[in-house]
């Protein structure tokens with residue numbers, strides 16, 4: 001258990017000045033004003049009543065203050081607003097004198113980098129959000145924006161404080177407004193470590209990344225009770241809004257963790273890839289992984305029948321420095337893969353199709369997943385690598401009526417808008433609209449490569465010959481039909497199911513030796529390090545898609 005007093009040098013620790021213990025006599029001479037400060041702060045730092053803290057632990061949860069301690073560097077947290085209290089006089093809550101009003105706010109460092117951080121305290125009025133609680137969070141967000149530091153919110157709250165009526169709803173309005181002002185300016189990270197209910201879910205939803213922990217995190221607009229009354233449906237909290245539901249079904253959650261500690265480790269890892277604001281570049285990290293390390297895996301891809309599935313994760317691991325890949329949205333829209341790697345020490349955002357799921361076809365959810373990630377990377381100067389193995393957009397009425405046209409267009413918009421360095425590598429299939437969508441040359445891509453196994457065409461061979469030669473195939477004698485189809489397919493494949501035609505038109509810059517992929521990509525991004533496209537697009541936020 002951490003020492004909760006270590007954040008505040010005036011409480012709990014052995015009193016020292018310049019490293020020397022202060023004598024009892026000197027202590028007795030402590031000015032009354034300082035004594036009073038220590039007394040008041042000591043009480044405030046204790047958090048909610050002991051029975052509420054015990055209840056928090058029984059649920060397997062850390063306290064709000066412990067969470068900050070675990071997430072941040074030792075003794076780096078500096079609290080602001082500890083003594084603020086609610087101004088609401090209804091229901092006797094003013095008389096409770098809840099210092100801090102159920103939320104801890106301040107700044108700290110994580111791996112040496114300055115961050116702003118708030119943590120809601122469920123042991124005080126269920127972490128519910130009143131006007132003061134909201135003002136503290138909004139004030140911290142303004143500070144983070146001015147200081148150009150990432151902001152991290154730890155949420156554990158019963159939502160709008162019922163006793164404060166519309167004041168608490170307005171509090172959320174203020175927070176949402178600040179979320180949007182910070183969007184695309186500083187990274188915003190939400191860690192949901194308890195309930196997050198009602199309209200309260202929309203603040204995390206406006207941030208860039210949401211973390212949840214199995215068994216303790218819950219997000220829902222309408223809880224099981226209201227659902228039962230309104231629809232008669234009987235559903236528990238976990239099934240409705242638990243970590244599994246939001247990681248794999250709704251896509252609300254970007255990172256799922258097994259425990260709070262595991263979650264904080266992942267947050268630190270994520271921060272490592274990000275700059276502190278849009279005015280900075282992500283820091284470089286030195287590596288002993290040779291830039292010219294051969295990637296034998298790529299030769300294997302060239303050998304595999306183009307209809308055979310494989311997990312794109314393997315390709316990404318092999319390409320990345322030290323085989324490290326931080327995947328975002330691991331369990332959602334698994335037909336595409338997004339996340340962060342380093343190449344030659346530089347932070348890179350990866351967007352890839354995943355032939356192991358739905359053959360890697362693009363659909364509604366993968367379009368949203370990819371598009372928002374591209375826009376995040378573009379806002380924060382993170383170059384983009386696109387790895388292509390895509391048979392097309394997923395066909396079907398469900399997709400058409402679900403709005404694949406509207407959703408798929410988000411990928412096109414995001415890539416065309418992005419001005420960070422953009423490099424594409426086509427591994428196998430790149431057909432039709434999906435070829436264009438996956439950062440093709442004419443969508444403002446910078447450098448486009450292909451492996452010799454790439455197949456770039458308007459559509460796959462069987463679809464193409466059935467369209468082009470439907471009359472001949474229909475009129476052929478039944479016993480000759482198979483041979484005719486095989487001949488036509490071969491002719492088509494020889495012409496289009498290779499990258500050479502595309503390379504001859506300039507839509508591919510190079511067909512590369514598969515094992516040299518890593519070196520090629522690193523050098524391409526180095527070449528683009530100085531890329532500047534002044535004034536091409538106005539600054540944009542990271543709107544939820």
Ligand code: HXC
Nearest residue numbers: 125126128157158159160161162163172195197198199200
């Ligand atoms: C005031 C609240 C509260 C709230 C919880 N508490 N939610 N106080 N306002 N919104 C208090 C409880 O009264 C209790 O106080 C203490 O917090 C702990 O709550 P418990 O219910 O004992 O805890 P638990 O069993 O763990 O259940 C947690 C919970 C449940 C699932 C969050 O409290 C709950 O369903 N609360 C309401 C959630 C909700 O519907 N929120 C939406 C509000 S509307 P005591 O004194 O007994 O310790 C909203 C709209 C926002 O948020 C719109 C923004 C635009």
